[in-house]
Amino acid sequence: MPGPHDLFARFTFSHPERAAAELRAVLPPEVVSRVDWTSLRREPVSVVDPELRESQSDLLFSAQLQDGQPLLLYLLLEHQSSVDRWMALRMLRYVVRHLEHWRKEHPASEVLPVVVPLVMYHGGEAGWTAPRRVEALFQLPSDEGELERWRALVPRFEYLLDDLTAEREETLRARPGPPLARLAFLLLRHGRDEGLSWRLEGWKALVAEIHAEAEGLEELRAVVHYLFEVGPPAARKTLRRVLQSVAGKEREEDLMKSYADELREEGHQQGWLKGLAEGQAQGRALAVLQVLAARGVEVDEKSRHLILSCTDSAILDRWLVQASSASHLSDLQLNN
DSSP: OOOHHHHHHHHHHHHHHHHHHHHHHSSHHHHHHHHHEEEEEEEEOOSOOOOGTTTTTEEEEEEEETTSOOOEEHHHOOOOOOOOTTTHHHHHHHHHHHHHHHHOOOOSSSOOOEEEEEEEOOOTTTTOOSBGGGGSSSSOOOOOOHHHHHHHHHHHOOOOOEEGGGGOOOHTTTSSOOHHHHHHHHHHHHTOOOTTTHHHHHHHHHHHHHHHHHTHHHHHHHHHHHHHHHTTTTTHHHHEEEHHHOOOOHHHHHHHHHHEEEEEEEHHHHHHHHHHHHHHHHHHHHHHHHHHHHTTTTOOHHHHOOOOOOOOOOHHHHHHHHTOOOGGGGGTTTOO
16 A cells, blocks of 8 residues: 555646656756646546555646646656665656557557656655666776767656755745745655754744645645654654644544544555455465466475465565476476
């Protein structure tokens, strides 16, 4: 299931006006000035690999330039606590998939739209250190005289990066955009800090702006849910105090109650999902044994127990592939 960072970021930046705040903060000024931001709308296409869905929130937006030319804007929100060295390759793959989808939808076109890839990072304090250019991932000759010629032979691709960990609190708070977008930048950057309590007091005016919005209560519910999931417990009293000051005691209690209700519902849901996952793993394990039996491979009791007790779907899938061509039990690499 998606984690709290994914849910909060997706709730916040799925809205075009709030996504525009992020895009305008990172895109080059000459690009920002050419985009008709009133035309920005979210596209339903999603191309992130299924196995990455628990840690990623891919959002695709389309917009018109001031001269009416269509433009694709791709926003990928990065939520890993560790830096992914291969992000440039992954982003290149995502962009190509978007373009392939676009070609299917526009078979008569002889040109491709521009896709602008963007990674937002808010992990460790060390900042983002992975290469932003895919050419940096290739092993090329170290001789300076030959390096440029070799670089011409590999793909050249670079993604934009919004490293929130490198930004000061004052800078993030001063970014233009709807109040929830500005608070989201701060929460993604500082929401896990031990000093969150005193920061929350300083964000009271921003919380008040959110409360005044038409969808303010729904937005504040998302904020409460996120902070109770990722923030330090000591900050919860401060959060309640800030909410009471901004929204009044009755609404503060309503916001907290809605979170408690969600937790109870989530507990039931998690139990059901756990049972489903265990059932799926058991089915994979039995499939491994059935394939081995069909191929005449004998399985001793210890190995049989090992296979049936495994709950890691990736390992079971690997064993299933190996079993399809196995001649001996050792072909399954059970100890690896």
